[in-house]
Amino acid sequence: MTQEADAKLHVYLVRHGQTEWSVSGQHTGLTDIALTAHGEDEARALVPWLRPIAFTRVLTSPLQRARRTCELAGAGGDAEIAPDLAEWNYGEYEGITSAEIRARRPGWNIFRDGCPGGETADDIARRADRLIARLRGMTGNVALFSHGQFGVALAVRWIGLPVIEAQHFQFDTASLTILGYHPTHTDTPVIALWNATPSRFAGRT
Numbered sequence: 001m002t003q004e005a006d007a008k009l010h011v012y013l014v015r016h017g018q019t020e021w022s023v024s025g026q027h028t029g030l031t032d033i034a035l036t037a038h039g040e041d042e043a044r045a046l047v048p049w050l051r052p053i054a055f056t057r058v059l060t061s062p063l064q065r066a067r068r069t070c071e072l073a074g075a076g077g078d079a080e081i082a083p084d085l086a087e088w089n090y091g092e093y094e095g096i097t098s099a100e101i102r103a104r105r106p107g108w109n110i111f112r113d114g115c116p117g118g119e120t121a122d123d124i125a126r127r128a129d130r131l132i133a134r135l136r137g138m139t140g141n142v143a144l145f146s147h148g149q150f151g152v153a154l155a156v157r158w159i160g161l162p163v164i165e166a167q168h169f170q171f172d173t174a175s176l177t178i179l180g181y182h183p184t185h186t187d188t189p190v191i192a193l194w195n196a197t198p199s200r201f202a203g204r205t
Contacts, residue, residue, distance in 0.1 A: 003080065008186065011135060011158075011179040012143045014073065015151050016065040017175045022148070025097040029118065031089035032064050039065070042174030043072035045198040049176060050075055056140035061085035061147060069174065070145040079145070084131040087147035091118025110149060111167045112168065120161045123146040128157040148173075155179060159189050171195055 017039030031182040035043065057132045059082040068075045075076050093101055095113045099109050114120035119127075131154065133144060146154070147194065152166040158179045171177070178193040 002197050008181055009135065009139055010141050010192075012055075012141060013151055013177040013179060014046065014050075014069065014143065015095070015146050015148055015171050015173055015175050016061075016063075016069040016145065017072075019065055022173055025089045025099075026095050027088075027093050027097070028065075028147075029087045029094050030063070031094060031113075033120070035065055035068050039173060040068070040072055041130075042197075042199075043069040046073040046174060046176065049198065050143070053143075055143050057138055058083060058143040058145075060145040061087070063087065063147070066145040066147065069136045070143075073145075075143050075145070080146075082131070084127050084134075085146040086150065087146060088124060088153075089115065089118035091115040092119065106190075109164075109167060111153070111164045118180065124153045125157060125163045128154045130157060151177070155191055159191060169194070172197055198201075 017035045019028060019033045019035055019039055021033055023036070053073065054194055058070065058079040061088060062080045062081045063109050067076070067079070070079050081169060088110070111121055114123070128150070129163060148171050149166070151170050152169040153163050155158045155177060156166045157162060170197055175195045175197045176193065177191065177195060180192045182190050184187040
């Protein structure tokens, strides 16, 4: 592998570990909720995956569930707070479930309809694009600790798709996704790994 290829950007995107609201399905935007004990265990399980990687930068959402995941996964020492990594602002829908929202607004889809009093899909696209522009000024391995719905929006914007396509991506707690470039078409952004968790790989050879 050439020195130029080694320097190419690889983004390691991690969703925070489990919280009480991720279990209940309540939308958790700017509510600064802590990890559960299981969520802390999920974060620690990422250590063997992340420890061997030499990160040039580590960025984390300012919310404690992401910062704590970053710390427990062994990447917190040099982490920088990046406000653009915060979760979708759910506005009036903060703390309630999708089923409750659809009972009052049938057919609601956050990736199309956004949230009253919070962020629209266009707001999220602009925020993701701003972060991507920043990332593309970096090289090497960059770790991001973020959230479920902003994380999937970021991934689809990385490969040039509209935010609505994020509805098709599942992003589990304490999972790892890698965003990068095609090895032989080096200007083509790709999702090199999606939604991997240590528990899914336990016991495999």
